[in-house]
Amino acid sequence: MTDPTGKGVKTLGLKIGSELHAQFTLVAQLDGISLNDAALRAVELYVTTKRQEPDFAQRATAALEEIQREAEARAGAIQSLFGTDPAEVAEAKPQTTRGRKTAAAE
Template identity: 40%
Template sequence: MTTPTTGGDRQNPAGVKTLAIRLEPDVHTQLTLIAQLRGSTITDEIRKALMAHIAGIKENTDLASQAESALAEIDREAAARREAIAHLFGNDQEAAKPRAARGR
C-alpha cells in the first residue's frame, strides 16, 4: 500500500511515499539486529536493499528490452486514442498529424 504525502514534516517529507510491508517474524528480528549493529534503522536498511535490487535490475538487458516494448505499446495506444478523440469530435486534421517519436 502506498500513500502520497503532501506535508513536509520530518517523518514524512514531501514527495516521499509510505509503504507498508509484511515480514515473517524471523526476518523482522534479523533485520532489526542488522540495523542495530550498523547503528541504522530498519527503514534505512530496507531502503539500501531496495536500491541495490533496483541497481541490479537496471543491468538486466532482458528487462530493458521488455521496457522498450512496453513504451512502444504505450505510444501505439496513445496514438489510437488521440485518433479516436479527433474523429469523435470532428477534428480529423489533428488525427492525421504525425506525432513526434518518444525519445529516451
C-alpha cells in the first residue's frame, strides 16, 4: 500500500485474542477486504474519534508544550557542554586526531 503523504509507512504488530481475531477476520472477509485494510480503517476511525473528544486539543497542546520544553532543555545542555550556540556546534568540523604508535606497532 502506498502512503499518500509520501512520508513512508510503518509496520504495526498487534497481539489480539483468538476470539477477537476470528471475528475480525470474518468481518474483513464479509467486507471483501484484507486484514491489513481492515486494521488501517480501524486505526483511522480511532484517530478520527479521538480528535472529536472535547479535551483532545487541550491534551495535544499540553503534549506539544512538553516536547518543546524538553527540546529547549536538551539544547541548553548542548550549549553549556560546548559553551556555544547549538547551531555553531553543528557547523563546526570535528577535529581529527592521530593515534600514537605503540612499541608493538613500530
